[in-house]
Amino acid sequence: MPVLAAADTPAVLRRGGSARVDAKVPARFAAGDRVAVRNLNPFGHTRAPRYVRCKMGTINRDHGVFIFPDTHAHGQGKRPQHVYSVRFTAHDLWGDEATSHDTVYVDLWDEYLAPA
Amino acid sequence: MNGAHDLGGMDGVGPIAYEADEPVFHAEWERRVFAMTVAMGFYGAWNIDSSRHARERTPAAAYLSSSYYEIWLGGLERLLDETGLLPRAEIEARIAALREEAG
Numbered sequence: 001m002p003v004l005a006a007a008d009t010p011a012v013l014r015r016g017g018s019a020r021v022d023a024k025v026p027a028r029f030a031a032g033d034r035v036a037v038r039n040l041n042p043f044g045h046t047r048a049p050r051y052v053r054c055k056m057g058t059i060n061r062d063h064g065v066f067i068f069p070d071t072h073a074h075g076q077g078k079r080p081q082h083v084y085s086v087r088f089t090a091h092d093l094w095g096d097e098a099t100s101h102d103t104v105y106v107d108l109w110d111e112y113l114a115p116a
Numbered sequence: 117m118n119g120a121h122d123l124g125g126m127d128g129v130g131p132i133a134y135e136a137d138e139p140v141f142h143a144e145w146e147r148r149v150f151a152m153t154v155a156m157g158f159y160g161a162w163n164i165d166s167s168r169h170a171r172e173r174t175p176a177a178a179y180l181s182s183s184y185y186e187i188w189l190g191g192l193e194r195l196l197d198e199t200g201l202l203p204r205a206e207i208e209a210r211i212a213a214l215r216e217e218a219g
Contacts, residue, residue: 073165
């Protein structure tokens with residue numbers, strides 16, 4: 001049984017726990033690609049916030065390969081895949097009344113996205 | 117899940133109260149809840165994603181009226197109960213006993 005002793009706690013907390021996976025998984029998207037966030041409404045866990053669903057954005061950068069929280073939260077495997085920083089304009093998120101110079105960057109898993 | 121935790125874009129929840137030199141913990145019980153959550157996470161009966169999901173399964177009205185570490189404690193209790201490590205009935209019985217002890 002793994003036990004966290006008080007004396008080991010500072011080192012464990014400093015190290016943290018990365019969800020990065022050392023796996024060769026092809027990236028479906030590259031910086032500059034236009035994408036649409038899928039209309040996802042799972043009953044379980046997801047890291048796709050409601051306010052970006054069905055919205056268009058642009059891949060800003062590829063963070064690499066990570067565990068997929070939507071399956072991992074339910075004991076359904078790690079399903080490693082790329083996570084991208086996706087850039088959304090305030091206009092695309094909140095409509096024409098929003099300021100024209102603001103943008104929001106959201107880290108999104110490959111499966112949340114479709115080519116646009 | 118489309119729960120109360122997903123606040124992005126929601127209006128009517130008031131301004132964010134900034135605190136100068138905000139302490140990590142506002143009360144001793146928060147420090148203990150954090151420690152218990154980390155220690156039990158290390159035990160390996162669940163992972164960080166299932167513990168996040170346990171917190172977001174807090175019923176919506178309770179979620180919006182709870183503090184950060186109240187939600188953490190609720191999530192930990194939910195996982196302890198669901199894994200059978202510490203059934204809710206035992207937690208309730210312990211609370212009742214402590215309450216009686218305190219008079």
